[in-house]
Amino acid sequence: MRVPTVVVGGSVAGVRTVQALRARGYEEDIVLVDQEPGPPYDKPALSKEILTGAAAEPPALAELGDLAVDHRPGLAATGLDLAARRLVTGSGSIPFGRLVIATGSRPRRLPALEGRAGVHYLRTRADAASLRAEFTRRPRVVVVGGGFIGGEVASSARALGLDVTIVEAAPRLLTRLMPLEVSDRVARLHRDHGVRVLCGRSVTGCFGRDRVETVELGDGTRLDADVVVAGIGTTPATGWLSGSGLVLDDGVRCRPDLSADGADGVWAIGDCARWFDVASSRPVRLEHWTAAREQAAFVAGAFTGDGATTAFTTTGYVWSDQHGVRIQHVGRCDAATTTSSSPAGDGRGLLFVHHDGDEPVGATAFDAPRDLLAFRRRLTSATAPITERTRG
Ligand SMILES: Cc1cc2nc3c(=O)[nH]c(=O)nc-3n(C[C@H](O)[C@H](O)[C@H](O)COP(=O)(O)OP(=O)(O)OC[C@H]3O[C@@H](n4cnc5c(N)ncnc54)[C@H](O)[C@@H]3O)c2cc1C
Structure with missing residues (x-):
């Protein structure tokens, strides 16, 4: 039996790897393991068209039937046996020749918001569907976190005419990402569209009988809220790799060519990868759609021998649609x-x-x-x- 190439994670990084491999004539068997049920879909629409109701479903990422790939939706990888070269899953293990890890990231949770209905995080199709259902009841919305995700959720909620407040702990929006001039511009954009923007305030608790009714801030302010959406960053989805021998350091630590430190024949790409970026001379992890796609193409080129192989570089392109x-x-x-x-x-x-x-x-x-x-x-x-x- 031929030992397949296994790709773990069926979102943009994983699916674009399969597509790029087939487009380059790669003829090995490929298994695509993804814990999400159903066909692969693209995430950017989740905070935009799906929330506003402009689209009922996120766009499909690919027609897998055309790619001769053994797609296993609803199957979670639970471990990695590097010595035996097997991916461990909830229902048995799968041998691999080459392995591409593309398990992405998941939202960081805010302890102050735990345990109340009406509190949402946004990462998956199911998350977006449940938030969309809440939005149709015309709730007052508090968005915690003034990054891109928070800004997009606020924008979609305002497009529906909802009452929206953004609470950001840092002194201004997009602090981790952008200079003052840009974050001021984004804050003005929100205010011009009727969003209340509160910077320099942290959420310390939320209260309500069955579900959230009030959000409390560090300065004692209480905000009425029927729905709270937290967008306070993500952590790489690499817990399943602990103890595997791979180096986990806010992502799978990779060499400049995206191959995983501590292993042969294993690569990591997309939101879960922290590779040594030779242009910046330091390890970098990005959470951008375009970087995931570029990394998929790079790895496919390395497998088929017709791409650059020494060092992955990117311009770090990212976009966001707001108001x-x-x-x-x-x-x-x-x-x-x-x-x-x-x-x-x-x-x-x-x-x-x-x-x-x-x-x-x-x-x-x-x-x-x-x-x-x-x-x-x-x-x-x-x-x-x-x-x-x-x-x-
Ligand atoms: C709501 C939203 C809107 C966005 N909008 C934009 C935008 O406008 N512009 C932009 O540049 N970027 C945007 N992004 C970021 C972009 O979508 C991500 O950078 C991209 O999805 C990363 O792709 P990925 O394949 O690395 O990871 P992910 O998309 O996170 O996919 C990882 C996949 O791996 C699966 N998985 C995880 N763990 C396991 C496991 N143990 N076993 C099996 N499968 C597993 C997951 O179920 C998932 O299917 C947005 C992200 C979100 C959430």
Whole structure:
């Protein structure tokens, strides 16, 4: 019997790996193990069209029937036996020749919100369906966390005319991701669309009889809430790998070529991978759709021998849609960079450019896709360092 290539995780990183392998003529057997039931779907719509009701289902990621892949939905990997080269699952183990780990990440939970109905986290199709059902009852919504996910949930809730407050513990929105100029712009966008934005306040508790009725903040403020959505970051879904011999350090620690430290023939990609980024000279983990897709293509190229094999690099492109505005970012912005802004080429949007000294090293666009694309192309050719970033 031929020993298959096994891909664990059937979202964008895993599915794009299978697609890229087949597109490059890879003829080995492939098993795709995913704990989610049903066909693979794409996540970005979950906080946007699914919540507003503009779409009933998230888009399918692929037609797996065309890919000659042994898809095993609803099956969770529970361990990895590197010596025996077997993936352990809830119903037996699967031998592998090569293994691609693409198990993504899951929302970080806020202890102050535990134990109450009406508190939501958003990661899966089921999460989005249950939040959408709540939104149809016209609740007052408190969003905890002012990152991309929180901003998108607030935007979708306002599109439905709901009463929405964002509570952010840091002094401003998107602190971990963006400079002051950009976070101010995002805060203004929310306020212009009727979202109450409270920064520098932490949630200390939530109260209610059967379900949440009030959220309490550290300064004693109480906010009425029928629904609370927490978007306070994620942790890599790598618990199933503990004790396997792989190095787990806020993600599966990988070499520059995305192969896992401590193993041969094992790679990790997407939200669960922390690889050594040679352009930035440090380990980086991203939680962006485009990075997951690029890493899938890189690994497929390594397997088939017709891609770059030494070091994965990326411009770290990410987008977010909030209140009808497309926000896009590439490259680096951090404590060492300064930011300037200029109107976009078409006169309607705005482009922020982040400089290290005189050198432009990153950009953030508000409704300026062409300018951003031009900037991204320049960065691609330079393989620039990136800033580690999560979606919040
Ligand atoms: C609501 C939402 C909106 C987003 N919007 C944007 C956006 O607008 N722009 C952008 O750039 N990015 C966006 N992202 C981020 C982007 O979707 C993620 O970066 C991307 O999904 C990461 O893909 P992944 O395949 O690495 O991981 P995931 O999408 O997390 O998928 C991991 C898969 O592995 C499975 N799995 C986990 N553990 C196991 C196990 N033990 N055994 C078997 N299977 C397992 C999971 O069930 C899941 O199917 C969004 C994310 C979310 C949640």
